[in-house]
Amino acid sequence: MEPRDVRAAGAVVTRKGGEVLLVHRPKYDDWSFPKGKLDRGEHVITAAVREVAEETGLDVHLGPALSRQRYRMSNGRWKAVDYWTARVAGSDDVSRYRPNDEVDAVEWVDWKDAQQRLTYSYDRATLAEARPLRRRTRALAVLRHAEARSRNGWKKDDRRRPLVRLGETQAQRLVPLLAAFDVTAAHTSTSTRCVQTVVPYADVTGWPVKVYDELSEEGATVEGVVDLVDGFLDGDLDAGSAVLCTHRPVLPTVLDALQVPDVELEPGSMLVVHHRKGRVVATQHVEP
Template sequence: MRNKEHLDEPVDEGTAVSIYAAGALCWRTKKKKLEVLLIHRQRYDDWSWPKGKLDKGETLPECAVREVSEEVGLPITLGIPLSSIRYAVKSGCKEVHYWAAAAGDMPVLPDGKEVNEVLWCSPSKARELLSNPSDLEPLEALVSAYDRSRLSTWPLLIIRHAKAKPRSAWTRAEGERPLAATGMRQALYLQRLLMAWHPNRIYTSGWMRCISTISPYAQHTKAKVKVVQRLTEADHNRHPAKVTAVVEKLLTRSSATGLCTHRPVLPTVLKALATHMPAEMRKSLPIQDPHLSPGEVLIAHVSLDEPGTIVALEQHKPYDD
């Protein structure tokens, strides 16, 4: 069956992307066997993954969560990132980003507008049904992660505080330096972005610019906020080993958690994370100063099967005026 959304022409690596989209491969285990969720779209008469185009101002993770909710009625939290795919469409080149999303036994309800049928099936059955050959790429990535016990994870989100007023323009205590106007917009952007992983607890420096960065999300979700003075610049300068101890303690958790701190503290945080991942993955860490831009987020996906082991990384840029 030919998928009418796709054209037959191959897509060059250098082809500019005209459409960005995002989605998720929802998965569960049934009788100790992996199953994935396929959707059938009547418009194209095809079998594919839940996905859709970005709305204006939307981030890729937000889009993935929204599309799954709209098309199959599942509220999801994103897991590890999977392969992104590109293919030719009438307007040029479409790039789709995918994540894994554990779905358990939640009921699945097609929206009836775009999706008229849904199916939980084995990966082998999915390979037979998928209409677009490129949709096999994220499936193989998911199956590989499952086979290596790398699919069940929880996210540790490392957040650099949003853009603050310049030090040179601030004459009061450093811990009271507030966010700039851009930083306040970045904090609102983070409120939406972080919803894709739902951190239920955030550990933060007690300085104003960190508190203000995570406040919109915490107020919106009622996430618990724990102020940790060790994460301030001043305490880190005196006792960097105590920051390492904070990170090590967080890695013993098993539910989505955030950590918000400052640029000078990030090298110590990243060094601690590096000891919990394969050597090849360490090359993906942002080790060059400034490590993360103001308001940027690094997500370390930590294995539930091998506690304390980081199995995937992803970064998300901040809102930019």
């Protein structure tokens, strides 16, 4: 049996003015994007944000995902690297970066110069893929609530059906994933299982939770869902990125209103929809 791929994650970080962030690794004498291996049990999205921070000193928020790189390393094993486009949260000044044995230089480089500076052809391909996606987008994370008590085993009002322990764990694991996409508000069905799914994120970040009967199984209508979705795309309901938590029967209506293909979301998973000026730019299916 062949060993599993070595998993890593990183980001193509850009800023206004047409520059991209590159790092130099003295061990390999190469120029590349900030990236690194996943810690044991770490989600690939969390790893991407962490590795950029560790290698550049900058905190970032992720944009659309890019194609996975897969290549053979010098030891013969295969490495798979997941990338996202990204923007810096806060100051993008790297002049105070302290060189170390792993990364001894961090520079903002013009796009054309970056194509020449990058050492590997697969990085140059990733840069070309990122270029049309470099403009800032907002994210709408369409989330199916985490694992809840069985409907058959719950004899009370179904709206009050809570999460099971696995669901509570899933809700906690969503916290860094939503933070990676700069979610600044949680919009959720009034049902307990949906509210419980987003409350851990609100508790950690302090961002508000807003409840809507239009997102519940009992109160959802096509017109109500379309009005909500249009409010997100137009920026009327939320000027930043947001999470929308609802139920499996309501999800097709939400995705249809977004004019994206229907996907089967398991409990606690989400479709991250990146949009700009009312238009969907990219989507990504994310498991918790």
